[in-house]
Amino acid sequence: MDPYRFVVEIAEHLRRHQLKVGVSESLDACQALNLVAGYGLPEIKTAIKVTMIKDPSKYHLLEEVMSQALERAASSEGEGEGEDEQGDTSSGSRLSQVSVSKDAQGRDQRSDRTVDVYMYSPMETLSRRNLRPIDPMKVRLGKRIVKRMRRRLAVLPGRRYRRSKAGELDFPRTMRAALGTAGELLELRKTKPILARLRVVAFFDISGSMDTYTDWIVRAMYLVKRLGRRVEVFVFSTRLLRVTELLETTNLEEIRRRLSERVDLWGSGTRIGSCLKQFLDRYGNLVDRTWTAIVVSDGWDTGEPELLRYTMEALRMRVGRIVWLNPHADKPNFKPMTIGMLTALPYVDVLAGTMVLEDMNSFLRFFGRAITPMKVRGKPVPKPF
Amino acid sequence: MDASKGLEFLKSLTVESLMKALEEKLYVADRELATALYLAIQMRKPLLIEGEPGCGKTEVAKVLAEILGTELIRLQCYEGLDASDAIYEWDYPRQLLYIKMLESRKDITELESEIFSERFLLKRPLLRAVLHPGPLPPVLLIDEIDRADEEFEGFLLEFLAEYQVTIPEIGTIKAKVEPITILTSNRTREIGDGLKRRCLYYYVTYPSKEKEMRILKLKVKGLSDSLAEQLVAFVNVLRQRPDIMKKPGISETLDWANALMKLGAKELNREVLRSTLVCIVKTQDDLARIDVDSFASFTNRQG
Known part of the structure; x- marks a missing residue:
C-alpha cells in the first residue's frame, strides 16, 4: 500500500474528530513510517501515534482510524486495476492483521486512558450532580474578561x-x-x-441557595483557574473541598465529568465561617499578602455569624485583597441584607455581581475602566479579636 | 560509552538495541516508548513526553545521555523563565569595564562590534546546545515546560524547528550538531499547538503491575517478591481511588521500597504502613483520606 495515501486517509479521519493534524504532522508521519518500514504493526501504530495524535484523550481513535484507513485503501486498490494480485493479498493480510490486533491490543488501548474505579467510602453522600455541558461560546467570551481582570487585580511583577x-x-x-x-x-x-501577575484563591459556594447558578459556577471555576498560574480553587457548602486539580485541564468536557463525579457537596446547606476556618487551618500557609481571595456566594449562611466575622478577619490578614462576587449584586437596587453578607462586608475590597465574568459592561461597572492594577487596600488590616 | 562508541550506537540504532541499552541502564521502557525515542533520534525531532509526575519522563533523557556517553544539557523551566535565562545574556558588567578600558582609543563602530561579540556572551542551556562542538549530539532536556509561561513557548519555536537561535547583535547561530531534544510536561496546563506541532508526542501513564514489578526488582536490590507484590498492589489501589488527589508515581514506589529496605521490613503490615505512608502520599488531604486500618487487612490478604 502507498504509505503517503495511507497517511492522508488517517489525517482526514483524525481531522474529522477535531484533532489538529496539519501538513507538517502528515509529513512527519510519512518520514516515521519510512523509518519503521522493516518493523511490525505495533511500530507502525506508534509512528502514527507520536506524529499525528498529540492529545492522549484521543488515543482510542488510533485503532479505529487505522483499520478504517487500511480498509478504505484496500478497497480502493481492489476497485483499481486489480492486476497486482500480490498487492491485494498483502493489503488484505494487513487489514486482517489490524482487526486481530484490535482485539489483542484492546488492553493496551484501555491502559492509555484514565480509569476511575469507584470504591466504598464512608464520606460518600448523595449530593453528586450530573452537570450540564459547559458552553464553549460563553467560556470564550469570559476569557477576554479574565485577561482584563488579571491586569486589574495584578499585584506581582511581570516580565516587562x-x-x-x-x-x-x-x-x-x-x-x-x-x-x-x-x-x-x-x-x-x-x-x-510592571505589575502583571496575581495569585488567586477562590471559594465557590455550591450550596442549595446557589443552585440556580450551577452552570455559571462551573464556567466561572474554569475561568478563575485561568487568572494566573498560581490559582487555588475550593468549593464549599457545609464543608470545604479543594478542586484545583480537577480543573487542571483545558478540556471542558473533562472538567464537567470530574466535577460531576468527584464533588459531592452540591445543594446542601451553607456554613461559610466554618468552611473558611477549615481553609485557614489546613491551607492557611498556602497564601500570603500577594494573594487575592475571590469568594463567590450569595451570603446566605446558616452558621454562626461570629465565626464568620472571625474567619473573615483572619482571611483579610492573610491575603492582600478580598473580592466577593454575589449573584444578587447584578440587580440595580441591590443592598446587602443577608447576615453573612453584612458580616463579611467590612473585610471585602470589591463587592461585585457574578455577571462580571460574563459581560464586559458589568465588569467595567464594578472594576472600573482603567487597565492599570487596582491599589491594594491601604487602610490598616483589621486586628484579630 | 565514549564518543566513537556512541556514534557507532547511533549509526546502527534500532528499536531493539535502544530497548536493550535502556534496560542495561536500569530503565524499563516498553516497546512503544523505545519506538518513540528511536523515531525522535532518527528524525532529529524533539520528543515531548507528557504524563503523570514520577513516571520516568526526566529519567529517559538522563539515561539516553548516559547510553550515548554524551553531555546532558538541562533547562529546568519555571514560572518567569525568559530568554536571558534560557538562551543567552550579555555580560553587561564586563562590557562596561571593557568600554571604560578602551574609551578614547577606538571608534564607536569598532567598539560596538567588539563588545557585542561571543566573548561577552553568557551562554545559557539552549545556546550551549546550539554551540555544542559534536561530533556526538548532546541530549537537551527541557524539563517541565508546562511550568514556564506561555510566552516562553514562543521563544522555543524557532529553536525547536530549526535548532538555531537568533541574537540580534550577532545574527543567527545554527547548531553544528542537532541536539537530541526531550521536553517533559506534567500537564498542569495545555501546551500550545505551535510547540506540539514541532515535536513528536508521547504520553506516559502509570505502568502495569508487571512492569512496575520489573522496575522494582531491577532498581531495588534485595527486595523480596512478596513485599514487591504488596507494594505494587497497594500503590495500584491508591492510583485507582478517585478521591486521592496526588497519585503516587513510579518514583514514589521506588522511594517507598528503598525506605522499607532501610527499615528492614519484611512485609507490609499496619505499623510499617503507618510509619512509611509519607513516602507515597504527599498531601495532608490524601493522608487524611487513607484509613490505614482498612488497608492493613488488604495488605495481610495480599501477603
Whole structure:
C-alpha cells in the first residue's frame, strides 16, 4: 500500500474528530513510517501515534482510524486495476492483521486512558450532580474578561519593565544609552517591573441557595483557574473541598465529568465561617499578602455569624485583597441584607455581581475602566479579636 | 560509552538495541516508548513526553545521555523563565569595564562590534546546545515546560524547528550538531499547538503491575517478591481511588521500597504502613483520606 495515501486517509479521519493534524504532522508521519518500514504493526501504530495524535484523550481513535484507513485503501486498490494480485493479498493480510490486533491490543488501548474505579467510602453522600455541558461560546467570551481582570487585580511583577526613577539600575538599557554617546555613561537608566501577575484563591459556594447558578459556577471555576498560574480553587457548602486539580485541564468536557463525579457537596446547606476556618487551618500557609481571595456566594449562611466575622478577619490578614462576587449584586437596587453578607462586608475590597465574568459592561461597572492594577487596600488590616 | 562508541550506537540504532541499552541502564521502557525515542533520534525531532509526575519522563533523557556517553544539557523551566535565562545574556558588567578600558582609543563602530561579540556572551542551556562542538549530539532536556509561561513557548519555536537561535547583535547561530531534544510536561496546563506541532508526542501513564514489578526488582536490590507484590498492589489501589488527589508515581514506589529496605521490613503490615505512608502520599488531604486500618487487612490478604 502507498504509505503517503495511507497517511492522508488517517489525517482526514483524525481531522474529522477535531484533532489538529496539519501538513507538517502528515509529513512527519510519512518520514516515521519510512523509518519503521522493516518493523511490525505495533511500530507502525506508534509512528502514527507520536506524529499525528498529540492529545492522549484521543488515543482510542488510533485503532479505529487505522483499520478504517487500511480498509478504505484496500478497497480502493481492489476497485483499481486489480492486476497486482500480490498487492491485494498483502493489503488484505494487513487489514486482517489490524482487526486481530484490535482485539489483542484492546488492553493496551484501555491502559492509555484514565480509569476511575469507584470504591466504598464512608464520606460518600448523595449530593453528586450530573452537570450540564459547559458552553464553549460563553467560556470564550469570559476569557477576554479574565485577561482584563488579571491586569486589574495584578499585584506581582511581570516580565516587562518600564522606566522609573525609583526603580533599579537596568544594565542593558544603560549600555544602549551609552552607545548613543560614544560609550560615555551619561545617564543611568532605571526601570521597575510592571505589575502583571496575581495569585488567586477562590471559594465557590455550591450550596442549595446557589443552585440556580450551577452552570455559571462551573464556567466561572474554569475561568478563575485561568487568572494566573498560581490559582487555588475550593468549593464549599457545609464543608470545604479543594478542586484545583480537577480543573487542571483545558478540556471542558473533562472538567464537567470530574466535577460531576468527584464533588459531592452540591445543594446542601451553607456554613461559610466554618468552611473558611477549615481553609485557614489546613491551607492557611498556602497564601500570603500577594494573594487575592475571590469568594463567590450569595451570603446566605446558616452558621454562626461570629465565626464568620472571625474567619473573615483572619482571611483579610492573610491575603492582600478580598473580592466577593454575589449573584444578587447584578440587580440595580441591590443592598446587602443577608447576615453573612453584612458580616463579611467590612473585610471585602470589591463587592461585585457574578455577571462580571460574563459581560464586559458589568465588569467595567464594578472594576472600573482603567487597565492599570487596582491599589491594594491601604487602610490598616483589621486586628484579630 | 565514549564518543566513537556512541556514534557507532547511533549509526546502527534500532528499536531493539535502544530497548536493550535502556534496560542495561536500569530503565524499563516498553516497546512503544523505545519506538518513540528511536523515531525522535532518527528524525532529529524533539520528543515531548507528557504524563503523570514520577513516571520516568526526566529519567529517559538522563539515561539516553548516559547510553550515548554524551553531555546532558538541562533547562529546568519555571514560572518567569525568559530568554536571558534560557538562551543567552550579555555580560553587561564586563562590557562596561571593557568600554571604560578602551574609551578614547577606538571608534564607536569598532567598539560596538567588539563588545557585542561571543566573548561577552553568557551562554545559557539552549545556546550551549546550539554551540555544542559534536561530533556526538548532546541530549537537551527541557524539563517541565508546562511550568514556564506561555510566552516562553514562543521563544522555543524557532529553536525547536530549526535548532538555531537568533541574537540580534550577532545574527543567527545554527547548531553544528542537532541536539537530541526531550521536553517533559506534567500537564498542569495545555501546551500550545505551535510547540506540539514541532515535536513528536508521547504520553506516559502509570505502568502495569508487571512492569512496575520489573522496575522494582531491577532498581531495588534485595527486595523480596512478596513485599514487591504488596507494594505494587497497594500503590495500584491508591492510583485507582478517585478521591486521592496526588497519585503516587513510579518514583514514589521506588522511594517507598528503598525506605522499607532501610527499615528492614519484611512485609507490609499496619505499623510499617503507618510509619512509611509519607513516602507515597504527599498531601495532608490524601493522608487524611487513607484509613490505614482498612488497608492493613488488604495488605495481610495480599501477603
